[in-house]
Amino acid sequence: MAVKRKLISTRTLESGMRIDQTITDSRTGKEMIVKGTYLDDFQIGYLRSKGIASIYVSEGDPDPDELEFHMSAKAIENIAKETKADAPKVEISREVLKQVGEGVQYMFSNTDSENFAEASQNVSRELVKAVLSNDAVAMDITMLKSSDDYTFRHSVEVATMSMLLGKNYGLTRAELEELCIAGLLHDIGKSRIPNEVLNKAGRLTDEEFALMKQHSLFGFQILKEKQNFSEAIMLGVLQHHEKLNGRGYPVGSPAEKIHKFARIIAVADIYDALVTKRPYKDPFSQRVAVEMIMAMTDELEMEAIKTFMRSVNIFAVGSMVKLHNGEKIIEYAKVVQNFDGYPNRPKVVGVDTGQVYDLLNDSHYLSLAVDKLQAKEGEEEKVEKTVDPHAQPAPPSPDTPRPADEEPVQ
Numbered sequence: 001m002a003v004k005r006k007l008i009s010t011r012t013l014e015s016g017m018r019i020d021q022t023i024t025d026s027r028t029g030k031e032m033i034v035k036g037t038y039l040d041d042f043q044i045g046y047l048r049s050k051g052i053a054s055i056y057v058s059e060g061d062p063d064p065d066e067l068e069f070h071m072s073a074k075a076i077e078n079i080a081k082e083t084k085a086d087a088p089k090v091e092i093s094r095e096v097l098k099q100v101g102e103g104v105q106y107m108f109s110n111t112d113s114e115n116f117a118e119a120s121q122n123v124s125r126e127l128v129k130a131v132l133s134n135d136a137v138a139m140d141i142t143m144l145k146s147s148d149d150y151t152f153r154h155s156v157e158v159a160t161m162s163m164l165l166g167k168n169y170g171l172t173r174a175e176l177e178e179l180c181i182a183g184l185l186h187d188i189g190k191s192r193i194p195n196e197v198l199n200k201a202g203r204l205t206d207e208e209f210a211l212m213k214q215h216s217l218f219g220f221q222i223l224k225e226k227q228n229f230s231e232a233i234m235l236g237v238l239q240h241h242e243k244l245n246g247r248g249y250p251v252g253s254p255a256e257k258i259h260k261f262a263r264i265i266a267v268a269d270i271y272d273a274l275v276t277k278r279p280y281k282d283p284f285s286q287r288v289a290v291e292m293i294m295a296m297t298d299e300l301e302m303e304a305i306k307t308f309m310r311s312v313n314i315f316a317v318g319s320m321v322k323l324h325n326g327e328k329i330i331e332y333a334k335v336v337q338n339f340d341g342y343p344n345r346p347k348v349v350g351v352d353t354g355q356v357y358d359l360l361n362d363s364h365y366l367s368l369a370v371d372k373l374q375a376k377e378g379e380e381e382k383v384e385k386t387v388d389p390h391a392q393p394a395p396p397s398p399d400t401p402r403p404a405d406e407e408p409v410q
Contacts, residue, residue, distance in 0.1 A: 004058065004059045004060055005020050005056055005058050006057060006058075006059070008055070008056075008057055009053065009054050010047045010048050010052055010053060010054060010055060011048070013044045013047070013055075013057075014044075015044065015328065016038055016039070016328030017038070017039050017057045018036060018039070018058050018059075019033055019036070019037050019039055019055055019056070019057055019058075020036075020055075020058040021035055021055060021056045022034055023047065023055070032046070033046070038328060038329055038330070038331075061332075061373040062332070064319075067320050067332050067334075067351050068320075070351070071334075071351045071352075072351065072352055072353070073354075074353070074354025075334070075349055075351050075353070075354040076354075078336075078349045078354050078355075078356055079334055082336040082337060082347060082349060083318075083337065084317070084336065084337040085317060086138070086313060086316060086317045086338055087138055087338075087340070088135050088138075089136050089138050089313060090130065090131055090136040090138070090139040090164060091130065091136070092127070092131075092160065096126045096127070099126065100123055100124075100127050100156050100159075100184075101152045101153060101156050102152075103119065104123060104152045104155045104156060104184055105152045106119060106123075107119055107120060107184075107185065108152070108188060108190070109191070111191050111192075111222050116226055116228075117226050117228035117229065120184065120185060124159070124177065124180040124184055127156070127159060127160060127163070127180055127184075128177050130160075131160065131163045131164055131176070132163075132173065132176065136164070138164070138310070138311055139160065139311065139312065139313060154187065154272055154273070154276065155183070155184050155185070155187055156184070157268075157272045158183045158184075158269050158272055159180050159181075159182075159183030159184040160183075161271070161272065161312075162179055162180070162182070162183040162261075162268045163179055163180050163183065164311045165267065165268060165308055165311050166264055168307045168310055168311050169260075169264060169304070178230055178232050178233050178236075179232075179261050179264065182232070182236030182265060183236070183265055185223065185233070185237055186237050186269065187219065188218075188219040188222055188223070189214070189215035189218030189219030189222065189237070190218075190219075191218075192218040192222075193211065193212060193215055193218075197211060197212065201279040201280050203280070213241070213250055214250055216237060216238055216239070216240060216249070217250040219237040220234050220238035232259060232261050233261070235259035235261060235262060236259060236261030236262050236264075236265055238250075239251075239258050240262045240265040240266050241266070241269075242262060243266075243298075244258070244298065244299055244300065244301060245299055248299070263304045264304055264307075266300060266304070267304045267305060267307075267308045268308075270293065270296070271289055271290075271293055271312075274288075274289035274293075285371050286312075286314045286344075286372070287314060287344045287369060287370070287371055290309070290312070290343055290344045291344065293305060293308060294309070306341065309341045309343060310340055310341050313338065313343060314343045314344060314372075315335045315346050315348075315372070317335050317336060317337065317338060318335065319334070319372070320334055320351075321333055321334075321335060321348060321371060321372060321373065322370065322371055322372075323348060323357060323368055323369075323370050324368065324369060324370070324371065325367050325368055325369075326369065331350045331351070331352050331353060331355075332350070332351050332352070333348035333349055333351060333357065333370065334348060334349050334351060335370075336356075339360050342360050345359040345360040346359060346360075347360070348370060
């Protein structure tokens with residue numbers, strides 16, 4: 001949201017509100033409260049004691065460029081001193097993401113095709129190449145926007161993240177190629193779910209939810225009928241909603257029966273679902289989603305969780321964030337370093353104070369957290385919609401040329 005300025009009575013001021021004007025002592029000319037300060041109880045009391053009836057406050061996050069422009073000298077100095085570049089991240093061109101998304105849509109729409117297995121290999125080829133082409137060990141999930149259609153975009157993102165997790169998990173290239181196909185097709189069974197259930201914006205009835213829980217079984221049946229897919233791929237599709245505590249679906253398999261592909265895909269699937277806005281729910285922030293994944297140790301494999309923590313980049317070095325204690329914003333800050341395995345606890349520098357906050361290693365800051373700035377007006381996250389999986393897109397080509405001027409996505 002854009003920053004909004006409004007005039008309010010000092011009687012209604014609350015701790016944590018951001019003042020949008022500078023308060024100056026009329027006798028000495030000294031600045032008593034600087035514009036942009038987050039008011040505390042003492043400052044609110046001061047305003048009232050001076051007989052100030054109303055002040056301007058602002059709501060919403062400022063533009064990152066504005067924060068850069070007004071950065072203090074101490075902040076500039078400490079940012080230069082403390083900055084350490086991120087590890088290499090996966091780069092996938094927008095054109096490749098678009099092609100893969102369209103290919104997934106084709107497969108969803110043509111599950112009875114004789115060329116289904118060949119199409120899945122063609123679709124996965126470029127994605128595998130992108131993930132395995134360099135030494136990248138992390139990815140920025142926010143950059144994976146292959147389609148506005150949830151089912152297909154979600155499939156591409158889950159496949160991409162699963163491959164990176166698998167790469168850090170130590171899988172062979174042959175296994176990663178199969179894991180990519182399993183990730184792309186993990187929701188293929190939704191092609192057998194009626195549109196009125198698949199696209200329902202409101203809460204599902206018990207009967208509808210029971211049907212939705214069969215989609216992984218439907219997917220397994222589709223692949224088994226083809227007789228062209230390995231057992232590993234089919235189990236990755238069948239078991240991606242199974243839990244280590246035996247409370248998953250569609251079978252309720254015990255931990256020792258859950259294939260490693262399914263264990264990996266489960267983490268990627270849950271995370272992407274948590275951070276995606278849908279017609280019936282708002283997204284969780286990436287930080288909160290990571291914390292929720294960390295807490296699911298009774299459902300998800302610990303090694304897969306640890307690998308996930310090493311594989312995602314939430315706050316890129318150089319990005320602006322808001323530092324808060326869960327109740328109010330402390331100050332805006334710039335990310336200067338990330339730590340392997342702890343994507344939600346970076347080191348940041350306050351843009352006003354120049355204070356260095358090491359959220360991982362300094363116990364003074366255990367109660368603090370950071371979140372991304374809110375999108376500016378007109379840039380809010382789009383609602384991901386699920387479309388008719390029976391629409392008829394063009395089949396994927398095994399030899400689709402790659403444009404020379406395609407824009408890379410990090």
